[in-house]
Amino acid sequence: MIGVIGGYGDVGRHAVLALRRAGHPVRVGGRSATAAAEFLARDLPDDPAVEHQTVDARDAGGVESFAEGLDVLVNCAGPSHLTGSTAADAAFRAGVDYVDAAGDDALHVLLDDGRYRGAGRRAVLSAGLRPGLTGLFPRAVAHWARAAGAAYLDTVTVRTRVVDLFTTTSALEYLRGASDPGAGPLVAWRDGAPRPRALTRRTVTDLPFFPGTGTELPQLSAEDARTARALGVRDGDWLTLVQGEHVLAAFDRVHVLPPQEAAGRLCRAARLDLAGRLPAVTMAVVLTGDTATRTAVLHGSGNAPLSGAVAAHAATAVLRGEVPPGRHFAADVLDPEAALTALTRSQAPDVPPCARIELLPDGADPFAPDAVAEVGAL
Structure with a gap:
């Protein structure tokens, strides 16, 4: 299962929809249970492969609880310089790989590459439109x-x-x-x-x-x-x-x-x-x-559909074992042609x-x- 924090937001909802079209079960997270429920009722009604849970990306304990049982955690809540390190560290403690739709050079420096490689964990940053x-x-x-x-x-x-x-x-x-x-x-x-x-x-x-x-x-x-x-x-x-x-x-x-x-x-x-x-x-x-x-x-x-699609593709690549352990920028580690194929391919007849x-x-x-x-x- 892939969890998306900020999963009903501007970028996050596009990531969630792309992940579901690709067949992945998804856990939608955010500070508002009402907003999450409204998003799911409108865009993914009666989908048994989707659940939602209240979580604040700045609450380390809450993110760690949200990450339990996940394979990959995608952070679409921002700004990333205020949420990224907390969410990434909580995901690491939960034994979960991490993808950030944003995540700048400062966050890249904060995340210890050796720590990730030693634990066999992955963190992929800047997985949006720009950067990404x-x-x-x-x-x-x-x-x-x-x-x-x-x-x-x-x-x-x-x-x-x-x-x-x-x-x-x-x-x-x-x-x-x-x-x-x-x-x-x-x-x-x-x-x-x-x-x-x-x-x-x-x-x-x-x-x-x-x-x-x-x-x-x-x-x-x-x-x-x-x-x-x-x-x-x-x-x-x-x-x-x-x-x-x-x-x-x-x-x-x-x-x-x-x-x-x-x-x-x-x-x-x-x-x-x-x-x-x-x-x-x-x-x-x-x-x-x-x-x-x-x-x-x-x-x-538009910015949100492209950013969400790139984040979803990055999470899928991590889940498939196509990203080696360590912390990476998306553009440095993802196969660029595979990423472009994901963005230019219709994953549903009406989409x-x-x-x-x-x-x-x-x-x-x-x-x-x-x-x-x-x-x-x-």
Whole structure:
């Protein structure tokens, strides 16, 4: 059985539904028994393979009791810097493997890798959209490039646009990630290392796969730096495309505000910019190597569905013994192609997949006007 703390929340409910579609019994946890019961009655009525139990992710004893009888505990309650270490330690004491839909570098340092390996236990962190899928997708594209004959990879460009709401938790997670020591605005990967102020923000209009006018914000995160090292590229650009004046203005102010106030501003700005639009995620990865260019574009249905699906896939991989003992980042330890397959495959007749992928012909420049046609899909 797999337990999901925060299992009726924004990300957690998608993780629970994905796990049930994959056939896993699930225990749903959270602070509100009423909210859990309402979620199950609405989305999983009369399902004998689902149970719920009240638990607070910050209560070590409560999490340990919740984890009894589980094989894997998934933490979707946040922000993870306030819940992750407590939940992970409680799961360890209960003899249960651990997956965190968030979990930053600070939590990675707190969890002793040797302790996990010695006990034969596993902890997988950053198993969401960003970080998580943003590290897995470039690795999958690299596999496809090498399969097409590339002996080595030289450069990578990753453009990401998320059109969605912020919850207070996701806003706090974003602010935490943006303050990581490995992160930085205007930083790019140059000659195998981060280079400050290598790029500038710019206004763009009707880029392929990104219609409309927006602002490209260069920023290299700790996960991006790990991805660059894993790919072995010399140079790399990671660009976030923001389309909406309110979120852009909030991004420019939140770093000088107290966390709760900054999170509130991000939530309000996202609501204003999303008005009349559907949530969506677009990620375009362009890799150049010794022989050709390989490009792929991921289209997703929103932050919560993708994050929940990645967390569910990570838990399934742990359960199947596909993750070795130790503590890991999801993008470093999961099979990227298997993860993408899980996201792009419909697991029920009436449930569409939460993502689809376009593959451009080898050598195509996706940002040239003649390179926008969809050539293949996974």
